[in-house]
Amino acid sequence: MKRRSFIQKSVAIPFIPTNFKDRSFVEEDELVIERSLPGRPHQGKILAAIQPHSDDIPLFAAGTVAKLIDEGYRGYLIQMTNDDHAGAGDTVGEVIRNNEVDTDNVAKALGLEKVYNLYYRNHRMDNISPVEIRARLVFLIRMLKIDTIVCYDPSGHYEENPDHYITASAWEAARWMAGGRLDYPEHFDAGLKPHTVSEMYYFARGPQLVNRVVDIGKYIDKKIEANLANVTQGPAGNQGARIYNQLKSEGKKLNLLGNSEEEANKNYIKNVVLDMDSKRLRGVPSDRELGKQFNLEWAEAFHYIGPKPNKFQEYLDQNVH
Numbered sequence: 001m002k003r004r005s006f007i008q009k010s011v012a013i014p015f016i017p018t019n020f021k022d023r024s025f026v027e028e029d030e031l032v033i034e035r036s037l038p039g040r041p042h043q044g045k046i047l048a049a050i051q052p053h054s055d056d057i058p059l060f061a062a063g064t065v066a067k068l069i070d071e072g073y074r075g076y077l078i079q080m081t082n083d084d085h086a087g088a089g090d091t092v093g094e095v096i097r098n099n100e101v102d103t104d105n106v107a108k109a110l111g112l113e114k115v116y117n118l119y120y121r122n123h124r125m126d127n128i129s130p131v132e133i134r135a136r137l138v139f140l141i142r143m144l145k146i147d148t149i150v151c152y153d154p155s156g157h158y159e160e161n162p163d164h165y166i167t168a169s170a171w172e173a174a175r176w177m178a179g180g181r182l183d184y185p186e187h188f189d190a191g192l193k194p195h196t197v198s199e200m201y202y203f204a205r206g207p208q209l210v211n212r213v214v215d216i217g218k219y220i221d222k223k224i225e226a227n228l229a230n231v232t233q234g235p236a237g238n239q240g241a242r243i244y245n246q247l248k249s250e251g252k253k254l255n256l257l258g259n260s261e262e263e264a265n266k267n268y269i270k271n272v273v274l275d276m277d278s279k280r281l282r283g284v285p286s287d288r289e290l291g292k293q294f295n296l297e298w299a300e301a302f303h304y305i306g307p308k309p310n311k312f313q314e315y316l317d318q319n320v321h
């Protein structure tokens with residue numbers, strides 16, 4: 001087989017992005033548009049929103065997290081690093097503290113019950129033993145009985161940040177190992193039991209195989225609130241208010257920002273951070289652009305992996321007399 005023909009066949013499944021007008025970044029045959037569900041259909045289930053840094057969930061998945069919490073999940077925010085070299089502060093200690101406060105406020109904004117900080121060094125997670133990270137995650141999965149995770153995609157492409165891909169691969173391994181009866185048996189003496197995560201919403205900030213688009217129109221204000229809470233490291237902070245006051249001092253006005261500092265901050269996040277200047281990189285559509293593709297106002301994209309049906313059990317149920 002010629003190498004070129006092999007490549008052409010091997011890339012038959014499209015990746016984000018080449019041309020979002022024809023939606024060539026999604027698995028059309030498997031694509032699900034996930035919309036808000038009435039009531040609390042996920043009552044009793046546990047969600048873990050996982051981020052290496054304080055801005056990851058707010059930017060890429062806050063709408064989906066807010067939606068799932070609203071539908072009955074109890075949730076936790078798991079912060080992998082201490083963000084010691086990212087954000088505002090005169091010293092490293094101040095930067096860490098500021099980011100920690102912001103992360104707590106992000107969790108509150110999204111209705112998450114608690115933050116678990118693992119305090120790995122920022123941008124240095126590739127220096128940590130994968131086995132050590134995995135062991136901590138297996139414990140958390142079993143202790144919290146996590147059913148669903150929202151996390152970076154372990155198969156995401158062209159990701160330069162080691163904290164992102166180390167976090168993703170560690171969770172992908174831990175979420176199935178936690179279900180084993182022979183891994184870390186000392187946990188069972190402490191009263192824990194094997195427990196496997198059964199649903200994964202994986203996001204990426206580059207090329208990704210997308211099979212689920214979540215309608216977050218109902219939760220865009222929650223997403224804005226989460227990004228407002230992320231002052232120290234967030235792409236917005238008080239940027240809207242700063243621009244508003246600068247223009248005001250010059251006798252100018254930008255209608256997009258509104259009529260107050262508070263409105264300016266919210267509108268800057270909504271119209272600039274989540275749309276015009278989205279942190280989704282390398283041509284990946286913003287939340288607003290993505291929504292337009294599917295006749296939605298706002299949307300987030302994921303590679304979703306859910307519970308696998310037991311076809312043999314279904315066969316037994318239907319055929320045993």
